[in-house]
Every structure is written in C-alpha cells, then in structure tokens.
Amino acid sequence: MDSNFVVAVGAVVPIFCLMFVGVMVKKYQLLNAEELVHINRMVFKVFFSIMMFYNIYNTDLATTFQPNLIIFAAVALFVVYIIAFLGIVYWEKNDKRRGAMIQAVFRSNFVLLGIPLVGNIFGDDKIAVTTMMIAIIVPLYNILGVFTLETFRGHKFSFLPIFIQVLKNPMIVGAIVGAFFLIAGIPVPKAVLKPLGQITAATSPLALIILGASFRFGSTKTHRPQLIFCILARLIIVPAIVLTAAVFCGFRSVELVTLVSIFCTPCAVASFAMAQQMDSDAELAGNCVVFTSALSCITIFGWILLLKSLNLF
Template sequence: MTHFLTAVNAVIPFLIYMAFGYVIKASGLMDEAFMKRLNSLIFQAFYPIMMFYNLYQNAGVHLNMGKLVLVGMLGEIALLALLMLIVPKLEKENTRRGVLIQAIYRSNFVLFAVPLTENIFGASGLAMTSMMVAIVVPFYNATAVVILEYFRGGKLELGKLVRKVLTNPLIFGAIVGGIFILLKIQLPECIEKPVSQFSALTTPLALFILGGSLQFSSLKKNLPAIIPAVSMKLVIVPAVMLAVSIIAGMQPLERFVMLTMFATPTAAASFPMAQNMGGDGKLAGELVACSTTASVVTIFLWVFVLKSAGLI
C-alpha cells in the first residue's frame, strides 16, 4: 500500500495541472494565441530561474555522475541510431519520419524529471537531475534540428546550430547556476525567496499550458503510427534502459533519473519544431498529446513497480 501511495502522490499532481489546463481551454477562458504567449514566457523567463535555483540550492552537494552520464548518453545515441535505421524502412513519407524519430527518443525531460525526482527523493535529488537536464537538453535540441533538416532535404548550418544550443534559456540558467556555485556567491535572503518562489511556479504553469495544448483532431487517421511510437516511448525503451541500469549497477537515484530520460512523454517542443521545419505538424502534436496522456498511467506503473522491487 505504501508503494501504491508513493506512485499516486508522484503522478496525480501532473494529472491535475494538465486537466485544469485542458478544462480552462475548453471553457474558452484562454485561446490558442494566449497559450502560445504564456508558453513562450514560461520557457524564456521561468525555466532559466528553475534551472538556476535547482543548482544553486544544492551548492556543496558532491555529485558522482560519471556512470549516469556515460550510460544515459550512450543509451540516447544508440536509440537514435537505431531509429534512424528502422523508421525510414517502416514509414515512407519524409515529413513523418523525422517526427516519429523525434517522438520516440526526445523526452519532456525538463518538465517531468525535476518534479518527479523531487516527489520521490526530495530536494536531494534535484542537483543531479538539473545537471542531467543541462547535458541532455543540448543533445535533444541539436539532434532534433539535424534530423528534421535531414528529412526535409535542407542544409545544416553548424554556426546557427551551436548558437541555438548555447542561447537556450535552460542552458543559460544552468551556466549562471554553475558560476554562482564555482564563485560561492550567496544570494541575500530578500532575493533568494522570490527566486525560489518563481522556480516553484514553473512546473505547475508549464503543465497547465501543456494540458491546454493537447489536441486530438486527426487521431483516427494517425493512430497506426501513434500506437507503436507511444508504446516504444513509454514502455519498451524504458524497460530496456532499466535493465541496462541494473546491469550497470546504478544507485537508486541514478537509476530513476535515467529512467525519467526515457520513460517521460514526448517533448512538447517537438510539435512547434516539426511545424516550422517541414514535418507533419498534426502527427507531432498528437504524439505529444497521446504520450503525455498515456504517461500519467505508465509513469505511475513505473514508480509503483520500481518501488515494490526496491529499485528506487
């Protein structure tokens, strides 16, 4: 019963935030244009503060992340390589190939990993999660641009790619947090308090907007592609990586952080990116919507199983 309640407490807040956003959008209190502006505001202004504060508040915590970084990133690279080989054999349209690949390997790691880890391990797990976010996000951003550009038949400009990664608000927040830690800069209490409160606002707001953005307009047509992609994203790939983490002898926190890299839903950013880079925007949006909705169940089951098995 204890493990069941732990799983419920980890997942139900996500469901409430998203359901509230969906209901508010359906009621007409906010429209598409408002959601896009608010989403941009959260990404540009709130995420950097969250990244900064998650690192700042854990200054002095010793992190041994070599195994997590090595296994996690090798897993991401291997998964991406396999998808680049397999998906083009199963899907004939270039506009859908990049979208499907992105949906399976690119997780909403930022939005789900930090609160999930905090729910299970408390504040002590935030530093490791935030450092992994700072490593994984540039990888996601860079490879997603390369993949979508490749299937569009365009030419990749390395300078623009590097600039886009370095100016990502999440990376900026992590860099500033790292500077504060290295220089041992202490914020005055009157500044630290609002910074912590802005950081705490980020996840509820982002999940609220995600819930309001869920779209299922052409679901029936795309279902033959969505079902296997979401199954791979939320069940098959996480199961393989969980087995790898056990073989590699990871500690519970390391194992859970890596699991959130692979078991969380498709990144919300994959939808606008596909729209703007010649991909099938409707398919991308529905993959985000379906994986996000299904993840409420699958994440609950992952947490329950791992807790029951004593793996986290």
C-alpha cells in the first residue's frame, strides 16, 4: 500500500507544484494579463508543435500505434458526449449554459496534463503512446466543441471549414510533419534534434506554470447547481464509467494511464476561450476550468492510487 501511495503522489504532486508556481507568479504580479496571453500563445503555437513533432519523430510506430486504444478512446468520447448532450438538454433550459456544460463534461485538459502524468509514472521514454493519442483526441475535441457551441447559439454548423481549421492546429501540424519525417525516413541532424528535444522538455512545465497563473475565480451564485454537476461529471462520473469499461476491455499499464489522462483530468482551458468567443456562458465555463483543476489534484490522485492498488499498472 505504501508503494502504491508513493506512485500516486509522484504522479500528481509534480503537476500541481508547477501550477502552484504559476499561482505565485500571478500573486506577485511577475507577469501581467497581456504578457500571459502572449506567452500562452507562444507555448501553444511553437512549443506544443515542436513537442508533437519531436515525440512522434522519435517514436517506434510498431509499439506506439495502438489501434485498440484509439478505437476505445474515440468511442468512449463519443458515448460520453452523446449522453452529456441529451442529459443536459433535458435538464438545463438555458442555451448558453447548455453549450458550456456539455463542453465541461466531455472535454478534458488532456493536452496539458496527459504527458506529464504518464511521464511522472513511467518515465519520459514511455510518453509516445500518449503523444500519439493527442493527435487523435484533439481534433475530436475541437470538432465536437464547435458543433456544440454553434448549435446553441443558433448558427449553422459547417464541417469542412472546421476540419480545415483543425488541420491548421499547431499540434496537429507538428504531429503530421513528425509522422511524415518518420515514415519517409528523413533524417534530422543531431545538431537540430537536440534543441528540439530541449524545447520539448520545457513545454509541459511551462504550460502548467502558465495554467496556474491564468486561474481567475468568478461568481458562482447564478450557476452553482450547474457548476456542481459539471465538477462531479468531469472528475467522478465519467472517469468511473470509462475506466471500468477500459479495465474490462483489458487495458493496462501505459494505455490505461493514458485513458486516465484523457477522461480523469479537469476541464480544458480551451473550453473557456471558446465559450467567450462563441456566445456561450463564459463565466460558468471559466469556473468549471478553475474548480475542476483545483479539485483534480485530489481526484486524479485517488484514481491513480485505486488503479495501482488493483495492480492494473
């Protein structure tokens, strides 16, 4: 039990220590709001793109391309989305809240927390499977997110323009270029690969610090029941259902923890930005991000401890 506890602590504490550094950066005003926006944009457009390229270029496709894992994760995501969509439409009558709530339930912060979570448990040499899943899950998140918010602000959903925008996502571009170089056998000189590796190593820590510095609490008076529902769904209900199914389907080790990083992590920061831009309830979306991020330090620890205690990884 003690060793299981240590593994769970080692998986979660480093992530939230980095986020705490970001909270201190904000507290002591070392970066202002405009600077945070610029740094966040740089991390997203440059660092994440390089990270995706580097990790996929250095991977062994024979061991990291897991079709069963891809199919399970995609199907589970669609099932969660459909159930959330139907349930929230039935319960919540306000269209702006509907879009924000559905996103909060199905869309996690997999990109920011997935790789460090897997890396903390298994080591950085085992994160290739998780990186590969980012290239699959992120486009699905973007397409379903836009479809949801467009539906509830009454606009027409057009798949082709959205799909083109997804392909322009820096992470997807990095993944595609990395896969092309790998499959085509195009060598990258060590003098170039080394700095790319250094940027890759800095990406997750910097992104987590920026996430911590970006937290802003809003009023919860007008949407407390909706917020509580989203927190419980995102951190408890969805993980319980998906992880139970994953265990019965035989997923273990890195594959299982990758599913933890997809379905047990807090609401995606991108859901708040999209809610702001697409006439959804941005205050509710922002509170979902902040509160699930704060509480996930407990729930992720609990899920990791439970799975480790059951000898599932």
